[in-house]
Amino acid sequence: MGSPIIISIPHQLGRAEARRRIEGGFAKIVHLLPGSSGSANERWDGDRLIFTVAALGQTVSGVIQVFDTTVQMDIQLPGVLGVIASGLKAKLQKMGHLLLTRR
Incomplete structure (x- = not known):
């Protein structure tokens, strides 16, 4: 069974802008x-x-949910991760936080 990481990040961007930034910064x-x-x-x-990502020969899966004032990341880390x-x-x-800070 994997270890979950749950992160909630507040923002003041609005849902559409927060989603745009997540789309643009997901690779980071x-x-x-x-x-x-x-x-x-x-x-x-x-x-x-x-999403799913291969890391150290294992599959990391997760969901990033964009809300009006927060973004929540739920990520499952398998095994050694x-x-x-x-x-x-x-x-x-x-x-x-860096992705969602006003510029």
């Missing part, structure tokens, strides 16, 4: 996963990004 999020090739299977279902969940959570939270 993927590169934070150790051993990832940088390629991901992703699809949008409304304002939900559903679960061991680094706490450190990875901090990096993902920082990257998400």
Whole structure:
């Protein structure tokens, strides 16, 4: 069974702009996963990004849900990746915050 990472990031961008930034910055999020090739299977279902990424020979899956004032990431880390969940959570939270900060 995998280790879940749940991150909620507040923003003041509105849903459409937050989604646009997640779409544009998703590759940066993927590169934070150790051993990832940088390629991901992703699809949008409304304002939900559903994805899988190969990392260290395992499959990481998750959902990024865009709301009016928050973005929530729910990511499942299998096996050995679960061991680094706490450190990875901090990096993902920082990257998400950077993507959603007003410019």
